[in-house]
Amino acid sequence: xxEPMPKPMPKPLIEARGxxxxxxxxxxxxxLDLALPARSLTALVGPNGCGKSTLLRALAGLAAPRAGQVLxxxxxIARIAPKRLARRVxxxxxxxIAPEGLSVRDLVRQGRYPHRPLLGGWSTQDADAVAEALRxxxxxxxxxxxxxxxxxxxxxxxxxxxxxxxxxxxxxLDEPTTYLDxxxxxxxxxxxxxxxxxxxATVVAVLHDLNQAARFADRMVMMKAGAVVAEGSAQxxxxxxRIAEVFDLPVIVAPSPVDGAPxxxxxxxxx
Amino acid sequence: MSRAALGPALALALVGLALASLAIGDRAIPAAxxxxxxxxxxxxxxxxxxxxxxxxxxxxxxxxxxxAALGAAGAVAQTVMRNPxxxxxxxxxxxxxxxxxxxxxxxLHGLPxxxxxxxxxxxxxxxxxxxxxxxxxxGTSSIRIILVGIGLNAMAGAAAAFISLFAEIxxxxxxxxxxxxxxxxxxxxxxxxxxxxxxxxxxxxxAASRELDLLAFGAQTARALGQRAQLAAGLAVALCALLAAAxxxxxxxxxxxxxxxxxxxxxxxxxxxxxRLPAAAASGALLLMAADLVGRTAIAPTQIPAGLLTTxxxxxxxxxxxxxxxxx
Numbered sequence: 373x374x375e376p377m378p379k380p381m382p383k384p385l386i387e388a389r390g391x392x393x394x395x396x397x398x399x400x401x402x403x404l405d406l407a408l409p410a411r412s413l414t415a416l417v418g419p420n421g422c423g424k425s426t427l428l429r430a431l432a433g434l435a436a437p438r439a440g441q442v443l444x445x446x447x448x449i450a451r452i453a454p455k456r457l458a459r460r461v462x463x464x465x466x467x468x469i470a471p472e473g474l475s476v477r478d479l480v481r482q483g484r485y486p487h488r489p490l491l492g493g494w495s496t497q498d499a500d501a502v503a504e505a506l507r508x509x510x511x512x513x514x515x516x517x518x519x520x521x522x523x524x525x526x527x528x529x530x531x532x533x534x535x536x537x538x539x540x541x542x543x544x545l546d547e548p549t550t551y552l553d554x555x556x557x558x559x560x561x562x563x564x565x566x567x568x569x570x571x572x573a574t575v576v577a578v579l580h581d582l583n584q585a586a587r588f589a590d591r592m593v594m595m596k597a598g599a600v601v602a603e604g605s606a607q608x609x610x611x612x613x614r615i616a617e618v619f620d621l622p623v624i625v626a627p628s629p630v631d632g633a634p635x636x637x638x639x640x641x642x643x
Numbered sequence: 644m645s646r647a648a649l650g651p652a653l654a655l656a657l658v659g660l661a662l663a664s665l666a667i668g669d670r671a672i673p674a675a676x677x678x679x680x681x682x683x684x685x686x687x688x689x690x691x692x693x694x695x696x697x698x699x700x701x702x703x704x705x706x707x708x709x710x711a712a713l714g715a716a717g718a719v720a721q722t723v724m725r726n727p728x729x730x731x732x733x734x735x736x737x738x739x740x741x742x743x744x745x746x747x748x749x750x751l752h753g754l755p756x757x758x759x760x761x762x763x764x765x766x767x768x769x770x771x772x773x774x775x776x777x778x779x780x781x782g783t784s785s786i787r788i789i790l791v792g793i794g795l796n797a798m799a800g801a802a803a804a805f806i807s808l809f810a811e812i813x814x815x816x817x818x819x820x821x822x823x824x825x826x827x828x829x830x831x832x833x834x835x836x837x838x839x840x841x842x843x844x845x846x847x848x849x850a851a852s853r854e855l856d857l858l859a860f861g862a863q864t865a866r867a868l869g870q871r872a873q874l875a876a877g878l879a880v881a882l883c884a885l886l887a888a889a890x891x892x893x894x895x896x897x898x899x900x901x902x903x904x905x906x907x908x909x910x911x912x913x914x915x916x917x918x919r920l921p922a923a924a925a926s927g928a929l930l931l932m933a934a935d936l937v938g939r940t941a942i943a944p945t946q947i948p949a950g951l952l953t954t955x956x957x958x959x960x961x962x963x964x965x966x967x968x969x970x971x
Contacts, residue, residue, distance in 0.1 A: 434866055458869030465867060471859040471914045478914060485857055486869035491850060538868070 390440035415585035418595035432463035458486035462535035483537025525556025702829035714927020716886035717901025731887035735796030739770025767884035824897035824950015840889030852916035899957020
C-alpha cells in the first residue's frame, strides 16, 4: 500500500497512528491519526466528553491503546519503559492532588523520580534541574512555602515546575487553566508560551477556552466524538461553520483588537 | 519542635519509657540494681536481676517491637490507600492474621513461636488480597477498600470466635488473652521471631520510602512520573501485611496503634516517608509500651491487656478523626 505524502510541516515529535482507546464497554477514540510538531504549543480543544483528555493520556503512555500506536520520535512508546518515557514526556493531570504539608520544593523534587535509581542519592544534576525549574516558573522565593499556602496560579506553576524538573522535551497538560481566575490563567499560558519560545519545549495542552487557545497556541486540534475534525493554525480552525458543527453553537468570529487572533463570540441565537 | 530535634527526642522518650517500665511494677527496682542488671550483673541482686532480665525486659522488647511494626504498617497502609482511616486493624488485616494463627494452632495442637508468624503472614496476605480483589472494579478507590475491609474484619472476628469453639478450655483461656492483644506472656522465644520479622520489614519500608512518597500522590501522578503504580501499591500492601502479621503473631490483634501512631508521625515528621516511617515506628512502640505499663500497674495485681487500653484510647480517637473529617 503506498504511503500518503507527508504534509509539509515541522518534523513531528509525537505521532498517533490509527489510535483506538476504549474504557470498559465504551470506545472513546476510534482510528485517530495526529502528528504533533516539535518546539510548538498545540492546543487540544473540543466539547466535554469528546475524548481530548483520553487522547492526551494516550499520548503520554498512560492509557494503553486497544489498537494503533503512539510514536515518540518514531519509536512506539508502548515499548519504552515507564521511567525512561517519563524522562522525555511529562504529563500533568487535571486537578492533581499533593499530600498534605508538602512544600513547593518537595513537590518539584518529585519530578526527579524517573532519573533516580531505586536507592540512589540526590545528585547535582537533580539539584540543578530543580533549581532551573524553580527559576523558569519564578518560584524561587516561594520554594519553602507549603503548597496549601499558595494562590491557585502559583500552585499550578509549582506543578508545572515539577514536570519541568523531569527534564523532558515534551510537556502534556490536561486543562492547566481550569479553575483559575483570568489573571492566573494568563500567567500559566504566558509561562507555557515562554517554555516553547525560549526553551524549545513541545507543549500540548487541553484547553476549554477557544479564544485563549487561539491567542497562545501555534496550532489547534479540534476534536468531536473521539475524532479530529480540524487541525492547523487558529485562523484555519476557528471558523463560524466549524464551531456551529462541533459545539452546536452559533458564533461570529472577529479578530482580536490586541493581536488579531480569531475570537469566537456567541451570537445568542442558539440559546 | 524542630524536625531536626525529632529523632533524638523520640529516642530519648523510648529509652526513658523502657527504663521506667523495667523499674516500675509489683516490685519496684532501685536504679542502681536496674542498671547493674542491665550491665549483666546477676550476682549482687539476683532477684531484681531475674525480674528485670527474664520477666520485664522481654515484655518491654515485645511491646516496643510489636508497636513499631503496627505503627509502620499503619503508616504504609494510610499512604497506599490514601486514606487517614486506613489501618491494618480496621481493614481486617490484623484479624486475618489472627484467624490464620488460631487455625494453625488448633490444627497443629499449639504453634511453636517461630512458626506462628508464617501462619499470620499467610492470613494477613490472604486478607489483603481479598480486600483488594473484592474492591476491584478495573481500579480501586480508597473508600471502597475501607468498606470492604471493615466488612471482612467483622467476618474474621466471627471466624475467630468459631474456631475457638473447638479449643480445649486451657488453650481457650490463653487464646482469649492473646485475642485481646496482650504482651503479658512475653518470653524471649516470642521476642526473637518478632524481631526477625519486624526489623527487616522496617528496613524494607525505609528503602521504599521514595516509592511511598510518590504513591501518596495517587496513581495518576505517580504513573505520569514513571512509577509502576499498581505494582508499587501491591508490594506496599504486602509489606504492610508482613509487618502487621509479625506483630499479631507475637501479641495478638492489638487495635488502633496502627491508626494513632501514623497520625502522630504525620504531625511530627511531615510528608517525607524517610522521616515519617521511623517516627511512626517509634510512636507505635511508645504507645504499646505505655499501654502495657499502665495496664499492669493501674489496678494491680489485675492486669489489663494492652490491646484493651489501646482500644480505649483509639476508639474515641477514631471517632474524633471521623468527626473532624466531616467538618473539614
